Amino acid sequence: xxxxxxxxxxxxxxxxxxxxxxxxxxxxxxxxxxxxxxxxxxxxxxxxxxxxxxxxxxxxxxxxxxxxxxxxxxxxxxxxxxxx
Amino acid sequence: xxxxxxxxxxxxxxxxxxxxxxxxxxxxxxxxxxxxxxxxxxxxxxxxxxxxxxxxxxxxxxxxxxxxxxxxxxxxxxxxxxxxxxxxxxxxxxxxxxxxxxxxxxxxxxxxxxxxxxxxxxxxxxxxxxxxxxxxxxxxxxxxxxxxxxxxxxxxxxxxxxxxxxxxxxxxxxxxxxxxxxxxxxxxxxxxxxxxxx
Amino acid sequence: xxxxxxxxxxxxxxxxxxxxxxxxxxxxxxxxxxxxxxxxxxxxxxxxxxxxxxxxxxxxxxxxxxxxxxxxxxxxxxxxxxxxxxxxxxxxxxxxxxxxxxxxxxxxxxxxxxxxxxxxxxxxxxxxxxxxxxxxxxxxxxxxxxxxxxxxxxxxxxxxxxxxxxxxxxxxxxxxxxxxxxxxxxxxxxxxxxxxxxxxxxxxxxxxxxxxxxxxxxxxxxxxxxxxxxxxxxxxxxxxxxxxxxxxxxxxxxxxxxxxxxxxxxxxxxxxxxxxxxxxxxxxxxxxxxxxxxxxxxxxxxxxxxxxxxxxxxxxxxxxxxxxxxxxxxxxxxxxxxxxxxxxxxxxxxxxxxxxxxxxxxx
Numbered sequence: 001x002x003x004x005x006x007x008x009x010x011x012x013x014x015x016x017x018x019x020x021x022x023x024x025x026x027x028x029x030x031x032x033x034x035x036x037x038x039x040x041x042x043x044x045x046x047x048x049x050x051x052x053x054x055x056x057x058x059x060x061x062x063x064x065x066x067x068x069x070x071x072x073x074x075x076x077x078x079x080x081x082x083x084x
Numbered sequence: 085x086x087x088x089x090x091x092x093x094x095x096x097x098x099x100x101x102x103x104x105x106x107x108x109x110x111x112x113x114x115x116x117x118x119x120x121x122x123x124x125x126x127x128x129x130x131x132x133x134x135x136x137x138x139x140x141x142x143x144x145x146x147x148x149x150x151x152x153x154x155x156x157x158x159x160x161x162x163x164x165x166x167x168x169x170x171x172x173x174x175x176x177x178x179x180x181x182x183x184x185x186x187x188x189x190x191x192x193x194x195x196x197x198x199x200x201x202x203x204x205x206x207x208x209x210x211x212x213x214x215x216x217x218x219x220x221x222x223x224x225x226x227x228x229x230x231x232x233x234x235x236x237x238x239x240x241x242x243x244x245x246x247x248x249x250x251x252x253x254x255x256x257x258x259x260x261x262x263x264x265x266x267x268x269x270x271x272x273x274x275x276x277x278x279x280x281x282x
Numbered sequence: 283x284x285x286x287x288x289x290x291x292x293x294x295x296x297x298x299x300x301x302x303x304x305x306x307x308x309x310x311x312x313x314x315x316x317x318x319x320x321x322x323x324x325x326x327x328x329x330x331x332x333x334x335x336x337x338x339x340x341x342x343x344x345x346x347x348x349x350x351x352x353x354x355x356x357x358x359x360x361x362x363x364x365x366x367x368x369x370x371x372x373x374x375x376x377x378x379x380x381x382x383x384x385x386x387x388x389x390x391x392x393x394x395x396x397x398x399x400x401x402x403x404x405x406x407x408x409x410x411x412x413x414x415x416x417x418x419x420x421x422x423x424x425x426x427x428x429x430x431x432x433x434x435x436x437x438x439x440x441x442x443x444x445x446x447x448x449x450x451x452x453x454x455x456x457x458x459x460x461x462x463x464x465x466x467x468x469x470x471x472x473x474x475x476x477x478x479x480x481x482x483x484x485x486x487x488x489x490x491x492x493x494x495x496x497x498x499x500x501x502x503x504x505x506x507x508x509x510x511x512x513x514x515x516x517x518x519x520x521x522x523x524x525x526x527x528x529x530x531x532x533x534x535x536x537x538x539x540x541x542x543x544x545x546x547x548x549x550x551x552x553x554x555x556x557x558x559x560x561x562x563x564x565x566x567x568x569x570x571x572x573x574x575x576x577x578x579x580x581x582x583x584x585x586x587x588x589x590x591x592x593x594x595x596x597x598x599x600x601x602x603x604x605x606x607x608x609x610x611x612x613x614x615x616x617x618x619x620x621x622x623x624x625x626x627x628x629x630x631x632x633x634x635x636x637x638x639x640x641x642x643x644x645x
Contacts, residue, residue, distance in 0.1 A: 005142055007222045012484065016129065016189070017128045017129045018125075019114065019125075019128040020128070037127060038126060040507070041507055042187070042188055042189050042192055042450075042505070042506060045188040045450060045451065046187065046188060046189050047188070048451075049185045049186075049187055049188065049449070052185055052586075053183065055185075061451075062159070062451045145644075154504075157499065159518060167381070168384065168385070168406060171382070171528050172382075173377070173380065173442070174381065176442070176446065177380070177442065180323065180441070180445045180449075186323060186445040186446060186448065186449040187449065188449040188450050189398060189444075191446035191449055191450065191507075191629045192441075192450075192505055192506045192631065194374075194446065195373060195406070195408045195631055196406055196634060197406065197407045197408050197631075197632040197634065198408075198505050198631065200500070200632060201500065201505045201632030201633040201634070202499040204501075204502040204633055205502050205503060205504065205505070205633065207502075208501055208502050209500060210499050210500055210501075210502050210513065210517055211499065211500065212497065212499065212500075212516060213407065213498065213500050213632070213634055214405065214407060214414060214418065214498075215405070215406055215407045216402035216403060216404060216405055216406070217385050217406050219402075228427070231398070231425070232421045232422075232425055232427075235424075235425055236421065236497075242450070246380075
């Protein structure tokens with residue numbers, strides 16, 4: 001699980017071009033939106049692309065993404081629970 | 085008052101003088117961001133056109149800020165280029181045809197006027213924005229458009245030619261206060277552009 | 283101030299090939315938006331307003347249809363003279379040509395036909411391009427740069443646009459429902475439209491209106507999300523109205539942008555309230571032919587002129603029950619009514635908002 005979380009942080013930084021952010025700057029339980037990361041609605045859609053391309057998980061309704069993308073913890077839990 | 089900034093192969097020119105030299109890295113736009121000591125992390129998410137817009141405007145305000153204290157709707161932006169959002173168009177196409185996952189954050193930059201939007205957001209400018217596709221940089225045209233904006237009530241204009249294609253940059257921006265006979269600036273602007281490109 | 287007149291030359295969309303067809307189809311509550319099989323990203327079906335029967339190079343084919351209309355409406359000697367300018371309003375019309383220059387084909391087509399070297403301008407400012415192009419044309423005439431200006435709005439659908447809006451989860455599963463409580467996104471569409479502006483109404487041989495004023499304003503808020511306060515749209519409406527002797531109370535009809543996304547329509551309802559236009563009858567035409575991007579402002583201004591000509595307020599198709607927090611007067615049935623003063627609005631990516639004001643010309 002902690003390996004997955006580390007990997008997620010790296011992938012998020014790459015996918016969202018967070019050039020000045022290091023993986024260690026993102027706390028596992030930190031809210032990803034509305035925090036100093038400065039993520040917006042387009043970034044939320046990029047999360048959907050990331051889950052699809054890297055983990056083969058599809059989200060059809062962006063509204064459902066809200067809870068999943070809340071934090072690294074919730075993202076990792078979603079991937080663990082749904083990946084075959 | 086007239087101010088100019090050029091971002092060209094040779095570096096960043098402010099009012100005709102070279103101020104910053106380019107790095108040899110492919111990330112030279114990001115390197116300029118660090119050289120100019122800009123603190124706006126959103127910069128990294130932008131496409132090259134919007135990055136060039138931000139860099140040019142930041143280079144312009146570095147020593148003396150012409151935008152200081154202007155009314156928030158008194159500035160008109162008139163931007164132009166030849167290839168529209170070529171770089172983002174190409175990347176977005178790659179995201180769906182090769183990577184098989186169309187990227188929303190690339191798609192939103194596939195319009196050339198987005199760079200004006202980014203400048204307005206950063207500076208809280210609510211004035212007019214117009215983007216034209218032109219065959220080449222054309223100061224007579226930009227000055228004609230600026231003149232119209234002044235006739236219509238604008239007090240300042242920010243005009244630009246910002247082209248980015250195949251990692252080649254051709255960027256020239258100028259700021260102009262309302263005044264008479266602005267068409268006479270044409271030769272001056274041509275000279276400033278020549279200085280930076282030849 | 284010079285008097286500036288404008289008349290519709292060409293309207294081509296999924297709904298019809300000319301003014302009369304648009305009028306009839308709208309009155310019959312028809313939509314040109316249909317499900318097209320396999321047009322979505324992974325071969326899904328996609329509902330869109332697609333123009334049938336265009337030749338292989340669809341953009342040039344559509345442009346030629348528009349120019350044929352232009353030739354039969356305006357004397358060729360006027361079009362060939364230096365005192366006439368052309369503005370092409372488009373976002374991605376000829377992208378099939380990519381990575382070669384994607385605007386050259388359109389420009390050359392107009393240049394060659396009218397010997398118009400250095401008189402053809404391309405304006406590309408996302409979804410407000412059309413209204414902005416009409417405003418720019420009026421400026422050119424007002425400030426003596428030309429006497430007549432032909433505004434051509436043209437944009438076509440292709441994978442790029444389809445997949446892009448799908449990636450934003452912005453496409454409605456069915457025909458879009460502007461301002462309705464059940465709206466869930468846009469319908470994408472394509473169109474070609476042409477309006478001619480002139481300081482001399484004698485060049486027109488059918489209905490024309492008078493152009494009063496126009497302006498645009500940036501939201502300075504977000505590149506793809508509408509402002510939560512309607513700031514840019516409110517400011518643009520205010521500026522446009524204040525330039526004239528008309529008051530907000532005299533506006534009889536608003537042709538809104540109304541894309542049918544949750545946030546856009548909400549934003550518009552806020553802006554119209556701030557501008558004290560909440561009681562003015564209003565429609566969005568997007569459910570008839572979809573959002574036609576760079577062509578939208580020209581096509582929809584053309585329909586505004588039809589409203590004036592026929593004295594009818596067209597219903598806002600797809601609308602049943604208001605789904606915005608601020609009350610606005612959406613037209614739910616076609617209504618015969620004098621339509622003398624019309625406000626056209628548009629908003630788009632990059633935070634742009636452009637508006638214009640028209641009035642019926644006293645003949």
